[in-house]
Amino acid sequence: MIVAGCDVGSLTAKTVIMKNNEILAAQVVRAKSHPEESAREVMDKALEQAGLVIDEIAFCVGTGYGRTSIPFAKMVESEIACHGRGAQWQMPSVRMVIDIGGQDAKAIRLDDKGNVIRYVYNDKCASGTGRFLEVMADALNIDLTEMGAVSLTSQNLISISNQCVIFAETEIVSLVNEGKDIADIVSGLHNALAHRVAALAKGIELQEDIVMTGGVAKNVGMFTALEKALGKKIKNIGRDPQINGAIGAAIFAAERLRN
């Protein structure tokens, strides 16, 4: 029984193909302007990796902001449910997922079966999201993927007061002009974002174990800053945290076939 989960987000599209509860292939691509195009591209890559053709996928579940535009998805689930189910499949002890994606940040409380009990969401501005870091990386002229490692070399604490992406960018430029160290600025950015997301998560009561998912979870500096802001240990989910939603979608697909 081969199933797939396809998660089309605002910045990236992800697909996971599973067979008998094991991952055969997982791919991430940069999102195109049309979600349908993104879905096709990421699925084609995953199929190529697994050595399969689309007709061999018995059931595919779509999720993410582009979920209703995925042509081969037979069912859609919210990314909240998919992140919950994906995290629980990867680590059964998980009771809270903090997902920071390109366009939103969310905290999800789960029961022992991976069902969503409560969730909270920030999707009204970019200040608590991956997009915030992306804009700041551009302003600092460094690669987004380097931000985590750069921040770990920070020696001084800098407080970034502006949460708004637009005004924070101005503040960053001012700090650069003042000659502040890039590592300190990046660390300050991580702390600002982490405190915002931690406040969101605390609103639904922190539960352990906590994992972090989404593209931003790959940023080691952000991971550390969020642990400090929460005052709790965040467990490493093991696999690429960016594909967690797609894993959850694939698990839903498998459940659907079983039932």
Place this chain on the structure above:
Amino acid sequence: MAIPSKTIKVFEELLESPQNRLVEQAVESGRIPIGYSCSFVPEALLMADKLFPLRLHAPGLAGTELADNYLSCFVCSYTRGLLEFAMDGRYDLLKGWVFVPSCAHMQRLYDNLEYLQKPDFNHILDVPRKVNNDTLLWMTEELQMLADKLAHHFGADMSDVSLRKAMEQWNDFASVVQSIGDLRKKPNPPINGAEFHQIVMASLASPKDLILPYILDFKKEIEQREGIKNSRARLMLVGGHLHDPEFIRVIESQGCVVVADRFCTGTIPGFKTIDINNDSPYKILAEYTFAKTLCPRMMEDFDRRLNTIIDTVKEYNADGVVLEIIKFCDLWGVDAMPLVSALRDNGIPVLRLEREYCLGGEGQLRTRVQAFIESMGK
């Protein structure tokens, strides 16, 4: 899902502008439209003689550039939307305005209208914030003062006979709408929440006697329907002003059906019929208005608001409550905190949504509703 209705198109069209064709038709025949924005204004009082009430709405509001010059961005988008439409001449057919100091934002709207447009008739109904024997007397006097002012200004017949006739007309109208609303209690309701709200909003924004034949036609049509099957969940919608039926349509696009509406422009309990007894019409209307309006502006009334929701959830067999609040609405924003906890303590799942007056962020709304339905195990 139910078959799309042809009659419903009529209501859609009537909601495209505050000055719809039925309003124009009534004005051409010499009738006098009075705008109001709050459920504490009893519609029946404004239905006397040649008057007719129009609930103020701002359909298709694209921005509030004009109003933003006078109202701060911390004033709710509904209030700013009304001032925008007023300044843009979209309420020019109105002959008068009746406001309630329901909140500071509405009071600023009244002030700005006075300053900017100097309407010939602009009245504030000073509704008390508690319900007891003294305030009932106060409210009775307030309604009488409003009626006297309307009689003096427009030459309208506000006699007891005229008011009793208006209350009977309101009852005829409200009982038809309520009978359609009652169909939503069925396991497979023949009407979805968006359609029902279209009828309610169109009727609040049109002369009741002119829209009633369309509502009766629609009722006949839905009585032939099979009903909505396979909905994932039955939801109750709670909150302040909700005008755009599209908001409900987006919620229902996630496979649920909205079966009950406890918000300012909803029917529970806003469309109760009036108990017309031998008391003075003003006292009858004062008692009726207190009973049919559940607003967080009222003090010592939280339990009644809460219990009405809990009772309605049971009566309509709702699986959960969606609480929608317009951003910067302090009344609902503050009330929501204990309300959410109390509903959850009573085993009722709640989704709290903050929104603007106009529908926006449909993708986010869909995700939240879908996740809410999933979290209920539906």
